[in-house]
Amino acid sequence: MTATGAAWRNWARTETARPIRVERPSSAGAVQRAVRAAAASGLPLKAAGAGHSFTGIAVATGVLLELDDLSGLVEVDRERRSATILAGTRLSDVSRLLSPHGLALQNLGDIDRQTIAGALSTGTHGTGIGFTGLAGRVRAVTLVTGDGTLRRISADESPELLPAVALALGALGVLVDITVECVDAFVLSAVEAREPFAETVQAAEARARVSDHFEFYWFPHTDAALTKTNTRLPAGSRRQPLPRARRWFDDDVMANGVYRAVCATGVVVPAVVPTLNRAATRLTGSRRFTDHSHRVFTTTRSVRFAEMEYGIPVSELPAVLAEIRALIDIERWRISFPLEVRFAAADDLWLSTASGRETAYVAVHRYYRDAHTEYFRAVEEVFRRHGGRPHWGKIHYLGADELRELYPRFDDFVALRNDLDPKRVFANPYLDRVLGA
Numbered sequence: 001m002t003a004t005g006a007a008w009r010n011w012a013r014t015e016t017a018r019p020i021r022v023e024r025p026s027s028a029g030a031v032q033r034a035v036r037a038a039a040a041s042g043l044p045l046k047a048a049g050a051g052h053s054f055t056g057i058a059v060a061t062g063v064l065l066e067l068d069d070l071s072g073l074v075e076v077d078r079e080r081r082s083a084t085i086l087a088g089t090r091l092s093d094v095s096r097l098l099s100p101h102g103l104a105l106q107n108l109g110d111i112d113r114q115t116i117a118g119a120l121s122t123g124t125h126g127t128g129i130g131f132t133g134l135a136g137r138v139r140a141v142t143l144v145t146g147d148g149t150l151r152r153i154s155a156d157e158s159p160e161l162l163p164a165v166a167l168a169l170g171a172l173g174v175l176v177d178i179t180v181e182c183v184d185a186f187v188l189s190a191v192e193a194r195e196p197f198a199e200t201v202q203a204a205e206a207r208a209r210v211s212d213h214f215e216f217y218w219f220p221h222t223d224a225a226l227t228k229t230n231t232r233l234p235a236g237s238r239r240q241p242l243p244r245a246r247r248w249f250d251d252d253v254m255a256n257g258v259y260r261a262v263c264a265t266g267v268v269v270p271a272v273v274p275t276l277n278r279a280a281t282r283l284t285g286s287r288r289f290t291d292h293s294h295r296v297f298t299t300t301r302s303v304r305f306a307e308m309e310y311g312i313p314v315s316e317l318p319a320v321l322a323e324i325r326a327l328i329d330i331e332r333w334r335i336s337f338p339l340e341v342r343f344a345a346a347d348d349l350w351l352s353t354a355s356g357r358e359t360a361y362v363a364v365h366r367y368y369r370d371a372h373t374e375y376f377r378a379v380e381e382v383f384r385r386h387g388g389r390p391h392w393g394k395i396h397y398l399g400a401d402e403l404r405e406l407y408p409r410f411d412d413f414v415a416l417r418n419d420l421d422p423k424r425v426f427a428n429p430y431l432d433r434v435l436g437a
Contacts, residue, residue: 006018006022008048008060008064010054010058011051011113012052012307012368014054014055014306014395015053015054015058017060017064019060019062020061020063021062023063023064023065024068025067025069025070026070027070028142028177031065031144032149032150033148034065035144035145035174036148037063038062038063038425039147039425044060044063044424044425044426044427044428046058046059046061046062046063046064046170046426047065047175048060048064048065048066048067048118049088049117049118050118052111052113052114052393053118053392053394054306054393055393055394055396056428056429056430057121057170057392057393057431059429059430060428061428061429067087067088067115068088070086070088070176071086071088071090071093072086072089073086073089074086074177076098078101081181082180082182083097083103083179084140084177084178085116085177087178088117089116090112091112091114091115091119095108095293095294099292102184102185104182104185104293105180105293106181107125107128107131107213107297108126108134108294108297109134109297110126110297110301111300111301112294117175118393119134120135120178121169121175121392122167122391123167123351123352123353123392125353126342127342127343128211128212128343128345129209129214129344129345130345132344132345132346132347135167135352136166136349136354137180137181138162139154139155139179139181140153140154140155140179141154141165141166141177143173143176144174145172145420145421146173146424146426150176151173151420154179161416163348163349163350164349164409168351169351169431169435170426170431171426171427171435172420172421172426184235185292185293186233186234186235186293187233187235187290187291187293187296188290188292188296188297189288190230190287190288190289190291191227191228191230191231192226192227192229192286192287192288193226194224194226194282194284194286195225195226196224197218197222197223197225200216201317201318201321201322202318204317204341205315212230212232213229213232213297214230214343215227215340215341215343216228217339217340218321218339218341219277219278219281219338220328220333221274221277221334221335222274222277226284233290238290240288241289241290242289242291246287260303262336263336263337263369266334266336266370267367267369267370270334271334273336274334276336303367304367305367306365306372306376307363307364307365308365308372308376308390308391308394309361309363309390309391309394310380310389310390310391311353311354311389311391312383313387314360316360316386316387317341317362319386320382320383320386321339321341323382323385324339324382327378327382331378335366336366336367336370337364339363339364340361341362342361342363343359343361344358344361345358346359350409350410350412350413351407351410353389355409361391363391363394364376364379377397380397380398384402392434398434399433399434400435400436403434417435424437
């Protein structure tokens with residue numbers, strides 16, 4: 001999607017739109033003009049990042065803002081370890097731009113193709129029970145509100161609003177730039193291993209608490225977990241990156257090429273999925289390597305899928321996984337994609353899935369050519385029984401009434417939305433559902 005009138009679709013192919021017009025601002029002033037023009041003509045306006053959300057959060061029915069030209073590093077404060085970054089900058093570029101200054105993002109998710117504004121607005125997180133999601137590191141934002149006003153919100157200017165605008169679903173305005181607290185550059189020592197599933201689940205919380213970054217995957221129909229443990233080391237530590245040939249074989253050939261063929265086979269012959277999953281876990285070998293943090297945190301994913309992810313209290317993790325496993329067995333579903341389990345620290349953001357509590361994240365996936373609705377709706381009921389909160393950028397079926405019960409500051413956020421965007425310039429069907437019209 002690059003031209004006015006052309007169809008837009010997200011990466012997962014779960015959402016499409018045909019905006020009336022497309023604009024590509026390259027400055028704060030251009031964003032202001034676009035917002036004012038949309039408001040004057042009665043058209044809704046949405047800023048879209050890289051299209052990596054699985055929900056309709058970025059769907060533009062009126063004016064679509066593409067922020068690719070609003071990209072780059074504005075300034076770095078080395079003493080305070082902070083950086084101001086334009087909203088359309090991809091996370092992969094953020095890491096590259098920070099590196100010459102001896103800085104890095106404290107944590108990252110497992111992909112870095114999102115824009116920083118999109119990642120913050122949907123609550124993107126990595127893993128590590130001692131670390132918040134990306135939005136937890138926001139120290140200031142500049143945004144354009146519904147009447148085209150340019151607002152700066154920081155520790156010095158309207159600080160009480162920062163926990164709302166740092167993770168705002170695109171409902172309060174268009175982000176122009178973001179100031180994030182960084183850390184000194186570091187390397188990660190990675191250990192990846194295949195381990196018994198039951199033992200991994202039983203020890204998961206303890207391992208999360210003694211590890212800097214711990215996560216694991218489970219392929220349904222198997223008894224094995226694929227664990228990943230990353231340990232933070234100073235920037236000057238000796239690096240031992242994966243050889244280029246090994247990385248190419250593991251990530252390009254096996255994790256993407258062969259796995260794409262496995263998923264496609266499962267669509268045609270579902271009965272073979274358990275056998276293929278067991279083979280996949282056997283072929284996934286253990287490996288150790290040490291490299292720059294962003295090269296260890298992130299991976300390349302080219303196999304398309306649909307995803308649902310919920311944040312739950314850490315103590316609920318064993319019960320949730322046991323119920324999902326039993327559900328898959330009872331329904332005799334054939335699920336080719338693994339479940340992913342990660343952890344995050346509590347934060348104080350109004351709409352964060354980790355607001356006020358340490359959180360375990362459980363993500364379920366389906367290959368994009370497999371029907372996902374029945375599976376996701378059933379698993380969502382499991383999550384809801386255990387106090388789960390849905391990731392804003394991933395598929396879920398909740399509306400404002402259900403979400404209000406999960407977030408103590410929900411009504412405060414709606415009130416702020418009424419103040420900053422009373423005419424709902426930034427509304428779309430997804431926001432109408434999750435926040436109310």
